Amino acid sequence: MSRIFSGIQPSGEITIGNYLGAIRNWVRLIDEHDSIFCVVDQHAITVEYEIAELPKKIFDAAATNIAAGLDPAKCALFVQSRVPEHTELAWYFNTVTPMGDLGRMTQFKEKSKQHRENINVGLFGYPVLQAADILLYKADRVPVGEDQVQHIELARDIARKFNARFGPIFPEPQVILSPTPRIMGLDGQAKMSKSMKNYIGVLEEPASIRSKLAVALTDENRKRRTDPGNPDICNIFTLHKSLSSPEEIDRVNVECRRAGIGCVDCKKILADNMIRELDPIREKFRELERRPDEVHDVLEKGAARCRTIAAATMDEVRRAMGLR
Ligand code: AMP
Numbered sequence: 001m002s003r004i005f006s007g008i009q010p011s012g013e014i015t016i017g018n019y020l021g022a023i024r025n026w027v028r029l030i031d032e033h034d035s036i037f038c039v040v041d042q043h044a045i046t047v048e049y050e051i052a053e054l055p056k057k058i059f060d061a062a063a064t065n066i067a068a069g070l071d072p073a074k075c076a077l078f079v080q081s082r083v084p085e086h087t088e089l090a091w092y093f094n095t096v097t098p099m100g101d102l103g104r105m106t107q108f109k110e111k112s113k114q115h116r117e118n119i120n121v122g123l124f125g126y127p128v129l130q131a132a133d134i135l136l137y138k139a140d141r142v143p144v145g146e147d148q149v150q151h152i153e154l155a156r157d158i159a160r161k162f163n164a165r166f167g168p169i170f171p172e173p174q175v176i177l178s179p180t181p182r183i184m185g186l187d188g189q190a191k192m193s194k195s196m197k198n199y200i201g202v203l204e205e206p207a208s209i210r211s212k213l214a215v216a217l218t219d220e221n222r223k224r225r226t227d228p229g230n231p232d233i234c235n236i237f238t239l240h241k242s243l244s245s246p247e248e249i250d251r252v253n254v255e256c257r258r259a260g261i262g263c264v265d266c267k268k269i270l271a272d273n274m275i276r277e278l279d280p281i282r283e284k285f286r287e288l289e290r291r292p293d294e295v296h297d298v299l300e301k302g303a304a305r306c307r308t309i310a311a312a313t314m315d316e317v318r319r320a321m322g323l324r
């Protein structure tokens with residue numbers, strides 16, 4: 001059975017971009033893979049953050065994932081900082097990673113622009129820690145959204161370089177791209193993200209979902225109700241494709257093009273479907289919030305299992321590198 005590994009940062013509310021681009025795909029994969037999922041708190045601290053808020057964000061990220069369908073009986077879920085081998089392996093990987101490769105990472109360039117006052121070494125080395133996350137467990141598949149493909153390619157390069165220098169220890173991990181790998185923000189300007197005000201949260205209340213969708217960008221060229229629209233360039237249609245039934249998608253596609261349906265009605269169908277999908281997740285999350293010990297227990301069991309795998313890999317790594 002091949003092993004999958006993926007991670008999510010506890011950096012704010014989990015968005016429907018995370019859900020459609022990653023988590024929902026993870027849930028589909030857990031039955032056929034040995035699956036490990038990680039709340040990557042050590043990645044989240046590479047940009048400014050509120051210390052007092054981090055523990056709750058870590059808890060919420062874990063509980064949201066469980067609520068969204070990551071059944072703890074079928075996978076390991078844990079918090080990165082509870083398995084110290086991640087940072088140890090990242091240090092060893094630093095020695096085979098060219099600085100030029102890290103400087104070329106799109107996410108580093110973007111975050112450097114957003115956080116000019118704190119472009120720290122951790123932010124620069126972020127993809128090295130990510131490679132360590134994956135390779136510590138010798139995972140061969142990594143299900144992510146499109147924005148992470150470049151980081152996984154780098155993880156593959158790091159595995160190859162390490163193996164060439166120290167012996168064949170690591171697999172070269174492959175991406176499993178989700179069917180909806182890039183969800184745009186509601187303003188249609190940039191990728192939907194926790195750090196921007198352009199998202200719908202997975203745990204959001206129905207009224208709030210409706211009001212956000214009501215003002216979301218559609219096909220900009222469609223000025224009046226009587227103008228035909230173009231679903232191919234409409235962000236709302238993209239969301240339909242991941243949340244509505246095949247019949248509804250067909251109908252919206254055809255009717256929009258001949259102005260048979262307006263944006264208001266089209267958004268209403270989408271809102272109904274989104275709320276139907278998210279309602280049970282929110283309810284399950286509220287339940288878990290009332291029983292935090294259960295979540296902590298899942299995370300502790302996950303970490304214990306991961307520490308065993310991590311210890312064995314590190315033993316091999318230290319030996320191969322002459323650190324004995
Ligand atoms: P992050 O929130 O950056 O930790 O991302 C966690 C996962 O969600 C990664 O696999 C990302 O690729 C995925 N993801 C985040 N935002 C989006 C988006 N707007 N569309 C698709 N996938 C996304």
Ligand code: TRP
Pocket residue numbers: 005006007008009040043129130131133134142143144148151
């Ligand atoms: N960098 C990823 C993101 O921002 C999160 C992450 C950390 C990750 N380690 C990982 C994803 C390992 C996949 C595998 O989305």
